Amino acid sequence: MKKNTFKILYHIRGNYTNKDGKCPITVRIAVNGEYARINSTLAVEPELWDVKAGKAIGRSAKVLEINKRLEDMRVVLKEHYYDILNRHGYVTAEMVKNAFTGVTAKEESLVPLYLQHLEDTKKLVGLSKADPTYRKYERMYRRVVEFMKKKYNITDIPLREIKTSFITDLEFFLRTEYKYSQNTTYKCMKFFKQVINKGIRAGLIFVDPFNGYKISCERVDRGYLTEDELSKMMAKEFASARLEQVRDVFIFACFTFVALTNV
Known part of the structure; x- marks a missing residue:
């Protein structure tokens, strides 16, 4: 430090x-x-x-x-x-x-804002968010807290003190400490950016620390699902009608593609 x-x-x-x-x-x-x-x-x-x-x-x-x-x-x-x-x-x-x-202006910090973001996200589980998604948000919160402790020896940081260097240091921490891949790191940084955007919308952050910061997602060939995997997906019960509708559209697209390739 x-x-x-x-x-x-x-x-x-x-x-x-x-x-x-x-x-x-x-x-x-x-x-x-x-x-x-x-x-x-x-x-x-x-x-x-x-x-x-x-x-x-x-x-x-x-x-x-x-x-x-x-x-x-x-x-x-x-x-x-x-x-x-x-x-x-x-x-x-x-x-x-x-x-x-004697100036005692109210100073907002990252941890309370992050916890509020998690609370708001949890309320959407079963509506527009799935529970696994929420758990990923929660995991990223723990990573950020760990990062602050190991990098700066702090447990919280004023929002106005979060600079671009904080963002780049966080990315480096995820890649080196947890060996995250490019795409996993990309998703984690997107999760964190949602918290920063929440602070910007609330008027708590005046300069976006993500300005000038770039990270891209690599295209990956994910292969294809087997017939057994498709069957399991068709039988899966989801927490919301919206997710079931997404599943149905995906299954339809899979079978449509199969039908077209066999014409």
Whole structure:
């Protein structure tokens, strides 16, 4: 798992001074190369600022107070960083900023959305979905949960944090961990895309992580059914009239083809 990098940097807005001739001090949070900026309530004369050290210069009471407050801010930001990392297993600069400034926007994550998708699918079993299909959806859910744990050491992920790299890493996991074939992987990724589409329709995902991602299904010669296999299919009782109708059309097509080839 890639190690997180976390930095807190202080700067002054050298191109702006207030009526007292002081420059505002801003905080730059860096997590894994991504940045977020916070405007502090502190200001300092530009000649008293050490750009390299990121603090005020001198031993005056005013300078000591500024540096103390900057250090206090650093401590609080670190506490937020580690708290978020421990709770979610995943942290961004924006998440640290929001925690520090008190922004608590509702954050939807993948697992609850996926479980809701499974619940909705289960209600369709016997209507427009067959039970084996539902079990495949459920199996893919377990694969995704396992993937997140093994790849990122997390149990869930905010929907807005799912990028194309998550999709490609998931595909690689299925191919290497379970040795899935091209077509099995294709079907599994289609199952997962249904969950992502559900999030997009609900307004929970604004950028489709499947954009730019491509996977194709290979054409396979499936051979033909034997007379015994056709007989078993004809005798099979299905859970819904719709599936029986599909079976009947398929059987009709099979016998029609046989009749045509014997003309």
